[in-house]
Amino acid sequence: MKILLGVTGGIAAYKSLELTRLCIKAGHEVQVVMTAGAKEFIQPLSFQALSGHPVRDSLFDANQEAGMGHIELARWADQIVIAPASAETLAKLRLGRADDLLTTVCLATDRPIMLAPAMNRLMWSNQATQENVELLKQRGFTLLQPDSGEQACGEVGEGRMPEPQSIFEALQELQKRHFENQQAWSKLKELWTGKSLLVTAGPTYEDIDPVRFIGNRSSGKMGFSIADVAAKAGAKVTLIAGPVSLATPSGVERIDVRSAQQMFEVVQTHYAQADCFVGAAAVADFRPAQSQQQKIKKRAGLEQMTLELVKNPDIIAWVAQQDNKPFVVGFAAETENVVDYARSKLKSKHLDMICANQVGENQGFERDDNSLTVITANHQTTFPNSSKFQQAMALLQEAGQKF
Ligand SMILES: Cc1cc2nc3c(=O)[nH]c(=O)nc-3n(C[C@H](O)[C@H](O)[C@H](O)COP(=O)(O)O)c2cc1C
Secondary structure (H helix, E strand, O other): OEEEEEEOOOHHHHHHHHHHHHHHHOOOEEEEEEOHHHHOOOOHHHHHHHHOOOOEOOOOOOOOHHHOHHHHHHHHOOEEEEEEEOHHHHHHHHHOOOOOHHHHHHHOOOOOEEEEEOOOHHHHHOHHHHHHHHHHHHOOOEEOOOEEEEOOOOOEEEEEOOOHHHHHHHHHHHHHHHHHHHHHHHHHHHHHOOOEEEEEEOEOOEEOOOOOEEOOOOOOHHHHHHHHHHHHOOOEEEEEEOOOOOOOOOOEEEEEOOOHHHHHHHHHHHHHHOOEEEEOOEOOOEEEOOOOOOOOOOOOOOOOOOOOEEEOOOHHHHHHHOOOOOEEEEEEEEOOOHHHHHHHHHHHOOOOEEEEEEOEOOEOOOOOEEOEEEEEOOEEEEOOOEEHHHHHHHHHHHHHHHO
């Protein structure tokens, strides 16, 4: 693989010579980009000798092809690793700054980037650095945890750069995952390009009066992730969303609804055009028999009140009963006996597939991660805990293969 190694201004810069050697020995090609800070610590010549390529350090280099070394390097690399990554460079990456070659390449690439931070323990634990690290992780950078121990400044604590061997192993692992991810996307595209998906997401709100409602804790994140992944895989996606505050994934047609009844009406007008229907919304089973026109007042002497509820339509069961039904995927969010309940729901509602989902304390609702068990009449598979986006990828792969 082609590895672009960024070296920034930290004491640990010398350790990256060993990292270069390990990569070359394993048959990888390495090009090194040094910041001005890095060159204060170590001579470019050492990297040049080990990598067999001149070290790149200048953004404005008229000798480069078309004068755009940053674009050429960004295209060249399969993988970028910055080791050591200084506090300064972490901050610049977080801000999206591009005032030197290394940070400009990082902005101009879609390749995986791994960071091996190395700094004094207080610089590392500083809230500013920690916030930068968190945000970079959320954006998809892979951050290696610094080691603990004696530091070059004489202090003891967390902030040492991991040993070159560990960085090298993490790099190999990242590349493997990147490759698997690419394979998963090409499979998803094969299955979903040109297909039509109708998906419901989020809770429903059943109004009691103009200010009160019965709702539930569904965040809508699972359904939105499914819509997002399907659209990225080339499907035509219609997303029917209950009341949630989530951004519409790009390329997705979104229809907002509030109550189960409204969701039902939109599903009725759209299901026939869909190849697949995923009911990820947490639809209220019951609604108040009457929604009051005016706010219900707390009257003196009123110690108790009874709210009469009536049954809502069962949207997913209705879709599954239609002659021209699409492939129907349901969700079963349960707090106990999840798989058993899901299996009986699959049968009783005549679904093609159901995703069993443990909810409750610290699981399922309002979270970014999840673990789904996907069940069909003759097959069951559990995806290990991961982000809802990853779960959506796995689920759409299963569903796509089945229809
Ligand atoms: C002797 C010395 C050692 C330093 N070691 C580190 C370090 O290990 N980690 C770090 O983040 N900054 C360290 N710094 C500070 C950085 O070199 C400085 O923030 C610089 O601006 C980093 O810029 P760069 O990321 O563009 O290389 C050190 C500075 C000096 C003078």
